Amino acid sequence: MPETVCCVCGDPGTKTIGPRWFCEKHFQSATHERPHTWRSSILLVAGLVVFVGVVYALDLVLKPVWVGTELIVAGVFLALIPAIIWMGFFYIQDRLEPEPKGYILGVFLLGAIMAAAVGIPLVDNFFQVSKWIYTDTAATILGSILVVGFIQEFLKYASVRYSVYLTPEFDEATDGIIYATAAGLGYATVLNIQFVIASGGAALGSSVIRMVVVALAQASFAGITGYFLGRARFEHKPWWWMAAGLSLAAVGNGLFNWLRGLVVQGGISLTGASANPWMGLVLAAVVALVTLGLILWLIRRNTRTALAEK
């Protein structure tokens, strides 16, 4: 008779969830509800909004006159803040149920490297998205989904799937969200640094809003990819499950880009053009809370259903 083994570590299995066997240790991990993940997500969104408010207020009060290198250094520093805030909250929240910090940092760096080495060159140089994507609404939506969305979500998926996914540390469905969020924030950090360098520095007030919007969006849609990754790891899912998850994340990513363009868009008057970046921040915060809340609720419901069936 074939041996029954834990689907995480390969040790002899003692319990099952659905058709998959687990050893005692990994059964506890797989059925454990991690409220800290939800708290970290809420704190990330709240922390980033507070961060925007503080930097914006400082910019208004101090009116720093920075040029050249000073502006670029300040911008790069600001670009790193969203990831630092999330990792800080995560570290505090994760003391009792720790994920290896080295793995989290590694996936973050992998997401950043993927963005710098593959994502940005593909989007900007090969597809030259900025030259055609704003031609009309259809081009904006389809270009954002088919090119930008799929490239970004695939690279975040690859950062997790081909690194920590097969390790024993990836021992519960929620880990998919945690590691994918780390990859998403790595991707967002490089996008923001690229924005700072390309624009020769970042005006503190307006740029910090853009940076936080990018970070929240990348983290949210990475969370969707991570949800599908996590469930695929611990449940028998059909072959199309992960592809469908990635597509969903890419569609969300693309629609968000289009919507953000709509809500941020101001008007053109005799005194000049105007835009409303704060609306983009509100949209990003709502999307992040709804998306992360929904996927964490789905994971919790799924765990409870599996245990009830058992």
Add this chain to the structure above:
Amino acid sequence: MTATTIPTKTNSTSQRFADWAVIGITVVALLAGYLFKNSVESRSVPFTVSGISAQTPQGWLLNTAQGNQILHVTDPLSSGFGTTYTIENNPIAPDATMDQVVGLLILDRGQSLNSFRVLEQKKVTVSGRAAYEIGYVYVESNPNLTHNDIPNIVRGLDYIFLNGDHAIVATYWADENAFSSDLGRFQQFLGSLKF
């Protein structure tokens, strides 16, 4: 409970299918995106003046034609120097040779463009018509001294066609960083030129 073999790692057949499905859907999406990009970029609007017609890119800014120009369009989404196509319809003596026309055009470019340098010139055939190609570079600088912009290095291509007592010149100007990537679209425009 019936004991079954559960794959401990994700190298099972179903996992491999799942991995390939992800790669497959991404490749399909990117291919579709590439085709869509090409269809957006090849959208054009017809242009006809004095028996000369062409398909100009849709969404480009139509500038006021100067001198013998009959068309002057610029891509509003290009960074640095705006990618520009022009068509000139220059009157020439009926017995003027291609070499004379090319010489005069180079002289004119040298006088009107800053730091003008010819990079290459050769006889070519465009859509079955004999033509002459001149590749060059110049510096575009805002003449307003109060502007603190860095001048742009612009690459240019002129295609000269003799048409009886006129020389038709189709010109492509682009920022040196965008010259190669935007060239394909200009070739489409050049291919659509009819007179």
